[in-house]
Amino acid sequence: MSQQSALTKSRVQSIDILRGIVMIIMALDHVRDFFHIGAFQSDPIDPATSYPTLYFTRWITHLCAPTFVFLAGTSSYLVGLRKTKAALSSFLIKRGLWLILVEVIVVTLALTFNPLYNMLVLQVIWAIGISMVILGLAVRLPYAAIFTIGLIIVLGHNLLDYPEATVPNRQLGFWWDLLHGSRFAAYPYAANHIVLIVYPFLPWTGLMLMGYCAGKLFTEQFTSIQRRKTLFYMGTGLILLFLLLRFINAYGDPAPWTTQASTTRTIMSFFNVNKYPPSLMYTCITIGISLIGLALLENVQNPAGEFAKIFGRVPFFYYVLHFFLIHAITVILFYLSGYGAKDIVSPQVPFLFRPVQFGYPLWAVYLIWIGVFLLLYPLCKWYNRYKSTHHHWWLSYL
Numbered sequence: 001m002s003q004q005s006a007l008t009k010s011r012v013q014s015i016d017i018l019r020g021i022v023m024i025i026m027a028l029d030h031v032r033d034f035f036h037i038g039a040f041q042s043d044p045i046d047p048a049t050s051y052p053t054l055y056f057t058r059w060i061t062h063l064c065a066p067t068f069v070f071l072a073g074t075s076s077y078l079v080g081l082r083k084t085k086a087a088l089s090s091f092l093i094k095r096g097l098w099l100i101l102v103e104v105i106v107v108t109l110a111l112t113f114n115p116l117y118n119m120l121v122l123q124v125i126w127a128i129g130i131s132m133v134i135l136g137l138a139v140r141l142p143y144a145a146i147f148t149i150g151l152i153i154v155l156g157h158n159l160l161d162y163p164e165a166t167v168p169n170r171q172l173g174f175w176w177d178l179l180h181g182s183r184f185a186a187y188p189y190a191a192n193h194i195v196l197i198v199y200p201f202l203p204w205t206g207l208m209l210m211g212y213c214a215g216k217l218f219t220e221q222f223t224s225i226q227r228r229k230t231l232f233y234m235g236t237g238l239i240l241l242f243l244l245l246r247f248i249n250a251y252g253d254p255a256p257w258t259t260q261a262s263t264t265r266t267i268m269s270f271f272n273v274n275k276y277p278p279s280l281m282y283t284c285i286t287i288g289i290s291l292i293g294l295a296l297l298e299n300v301q302n303p304a305g306e307f308a309k310i311f312g313r314v315p316f317f318y319y320v321l322h323f324f325l326i327h328a329i330t331v332i333l334f335y336l337s338g339y340g341a342k343d344i345v346s347p348q349v350p351f352l353f354r355p356v357q358f359g360y361p362l363w364a365v366y367l368i369w370i371g372v373f374l375l376l377y378p379l380c381k382w383y384n385r386y387k388s389t390h391h392h393w394w395l396s397y398l
Helices: 003-035 052-080 085-112 124-138 143-165 174-181 201-218 224-248 263-270 280-297 303-313 315-336 362-389 393-397
Strands: 119-122 185-190 193-197
Touching (some): 003 303, 052 124, 052 263, 085 393, 124 201, 143 174, 174 185, 201 224, 201 280, 303 315, 315 362
C-alpha cells in the first residue's frame, strides 16, 4: 500500500471510529428514555432535580447529534472528491429527501410503535435530511461562500432567541418552529394526529455546512501532522470559546447558568447548555471535544477502535435498528412487569408500551444499553461486509 493510500485509509478510519463511538453513546440516551424509572418525571439535566451520575449519563450523549451532523458534512465533502459538483448536488438532495421520508415513516414507527401515526416525530434524521438538501444546493457555491454561510449561522442564530422570547407563550408558528424556535412544539396535521418538531433545522444546517468545509482537512493538502494539529487547536479553541461565553453569560445560549445550592450543582448549571435548538455554546463544547477526538483517533489501531468502526461505517442502519430493538425489549419487559392492554397508551408518554411509572434504576439502564449494542454488533458487521462487497446503487442511501 502506498503512503498516500495509507494516509487516506487512516483518515477515513478516524472519522468512522469517532462516528461509531458517538453512535454507541447515543443508544445510552435512548435506552434511558425507555427504561429509566424517572425518564418522564424529571429532566435529567436539570441541576435542581438531577444527580451527578444521571446528569453525566444525559450530558455525555450531547456529543452524539452534533458530531453525527458535522461528520455527515465532512463525509459529503469526501464523497464530492469522487463526483462532479452536479453529481454531488443531485446525490445529496436525493439522499436528504430519502432521509426525511425514512424519519417520518420508519423512525417514527420505531419510536412510537403506533401504526396509526397519531404523532410524527421530526428529530435528528429529519434535521440531517433537510440540511443535506440545503447542502446539495450549496455545493455549487464557492468553498468560501459555504464556509461563510455556515459560520454566520453557527455564530449568529442565537440572535433569534431575543425576538422569540418576546412572543407570548412562545407561540411562534409552525414555519418558525421548524426553522429555529421549536422546543418540542406540536402541530396538528389531521384529526387526532400531530407532528412533533424536536429538531428545528437552521442551526443543524449551519453545523453541517461547517462539517463540509472541514472535509478539506482530510485531503492530501494536509499532512497527518498538520491535520492533527489543526484539529486539536480548533477543538481547543472551541472549548475555550465555550468557557469564555459561558462565564460572560450574556450570549450564545438562551438559558444562563446560575449559582446553585452546592458547587456540584453550580457546575451542572454551568454545563447545562441548550440542545433544542443547539446553541452556540452547545456547539462549541460538543464539537470542540469531537475535533480533539478526531485528532487523537487518526492513528488508533486496536480492538476497541475496530469495534467502534463497525458502527461508524453503517450508522444509518444501526440507528434505525437500535430503535426497533429498544422498543421491542420495552414491550417484553412491559408485559413481564405486569402491565396489560389498558396500560399500552399513556397520555404523558409519546411511546406505546411505556407507562410513565415503568422503568428501572440507572444501573439497569446501563446493562440494557450494553446488551443493545452488543446484540446489534453482528448485524452491523454483516451489513458492513455486504456493503464492502456489493455495489448496488441503493446501498449509498442506506
